[in-house]
Amino acid sequence: MLPAYVISYQEPNNLKVYISVNDGKLQTIRHRDWRWFDFLWMTHTMDYEGRDNMNNIVLRVFSLLGLITVLSGFLLWYISSPTIRKIWKKIKK
Structure with a gap:
């Protein structure tokens, strides 16, 4: 994708168009919402x-x-469960 020319538009969405330096073809279009998506995807x-x-x-x-x-949560539930204690008491008798 790089190197590329960037065409920035003065608008609320902060639209940018990327044009390839090598062949002049449209590479991609990015805007503010895309940048947020890219950030969230990265995290x-x-x-x-x-x-x-x-x-x-x-x-x-x-x-x-x-x-x-x-x-460890399942193990803690198993160890501290009153129902499991009752079952063990019945088995030991």
Whole structure:
């Protein structure tokens, strides 16, 4: 995509058109809402450089921490559940 010429329009949406330097073809059009979407997508995939790699180490670490949190919640529920205690008491008798 780069290098490219940028044509900026004076309007509320902050519209920008990108034209290829090499062949003069229209590359892409970006506006304010697209920039917000791009920012939110970047934080969702946790890829802060290319914004399209969903297989990075940061995402893997947070996924593993989330899985550990959920599993520890199930373990805590199992240990502290009155219903499970009653079942264990019946089995021990």
